[in-house]
Amino acid sequence: MKVIIDSAENIAAMAAQQYVNLLKRKPNAILGGATGSTPLGLYAELVRLNKAGEISFKDASSFNLDEYVGLDGSHDQSYRYFMDHNLFDHIDIDKSRTRVPSGIDTSDPAAYDKEIAAAGGVDLQLLGIGNNGHIGFNEPGTPFGSLTHIVELTESTREANKRFFASIDEVPTHAVTMGVKTVMQARSIILMAIGPAKAPIMKAMLQGPVTENVPASVLQLHPDVTVYMDYEAAKLL
Numbered sequence: 001m002k003v004i005i006d007s008a009e010n011i012a013a014m015a016a017q018q019y020v021n022l023l024k025r026k027p028n029a030i031l032g033g034a035t036g037s038t039p040l041g042l043y044a045e046l047v048r049l050n051k052a053g054e055i056s057f058k059d060a061s062s063f064n065l066d067e068y069v070g071l072d073g074s075h076d077q078s079y080r081y082f083m084d085h086n087l088f089d090h091i092d093i094d095k096s097r098t099r100v101p102s103g104i105d106t107s108d109p110a111a112y113d114k115e116i117a118a119a120g121g122v123d124l125q126l127l128g129i130g131n132n133g134h135i136g137f138n139e140p141g142t143p144f145g146s147l148t149h150i151v152e153l154t155e156s157t158r159e160a161n162k163r164f165f166a167s168i169d170e171v172p173t174h175a176v177t178m179g180v181k182t183v184m185q186a187r188s189i190i191l192m193a194i195g196p197a198k199a200p201i202m203k204a205m206l207q208g209p210v211t212e213n214v215p216a217s218v219l220q221l222h223p224d225v226t227v228y229m230d231y232e233a234a235k236l237l
């Protein structure tokens with residue numbers, strides 16, 4: 001695992017460079033998308049590079065990590081809406097090749113894994129990290145062998161995410177997420193963490209044991225992970 005510690009601005013630029021390199025080498029790469037406030041700087045940089053002609057997504061595809069159950073893509077808190085507004089609508093990607101798990105049709109979540117496999121597998125999976133170590137919405141205790149599935153969100157996650165909703169009652173209770181195994185099958189992974197609230201979990205993820213109680217700790221077992229952190233997220237290392 002490669003760990004890079006720098007300012008939030010610099011880590012966004014460095015992570016963006018990994019996308020530039022990948023898409024130069026493999027223009028039809030499959031990207032794994034993530035939501036949350038952490039990737040916003042990276043997405044803004046990708047938009048800038050795309051507009052400057054330094055990167056093209058025209059042959060790329062994407063599979064996002066997760067979605068709230070019950071929200072369709074027109075809901076402004078759905079992850080489909082987030083991806084469209086923060087990235088896809090501003091770059092030259094073919095929107096029909098961008099996938100977000102459906103929060104409405106949840107009859108066969110693991111079909112998402114088959115779609116990913118049929119497309120050739122994710123080349124570069126982006127991850128943020130929850131305060132409790134979740135990746136995607138794989139909460140503590142999720143088996144490392146899990147494929148895409150429905151999860152009940154923990155109170156701490158609903159609490160952390162309520163800032164985006166009118167009240168906690170409106171935060172969905174369930175989500176559909178790629179499983180830990182789905183994530184681990186990506187050929188390369190970037191995990192980003194920004195801000196002091198992430199410091200304790202970054203210490204647990206990087207310096208603690210590999211345990212299902214800290215889902216992100218599984219990344220210690222992956223052969224190609226780059227962790228980008230700002231100084232505040234790294235302050236307990």
Ligand code: GLP
Nearest residue numbers: 035036037038128129130136137
């Ligand atoms: C959500 C998402 C995660 C994300 C996490 C952290 O719960 N499902 O994929 O990594 O929040 O979000 P933030 O980057 O806003 O701290």
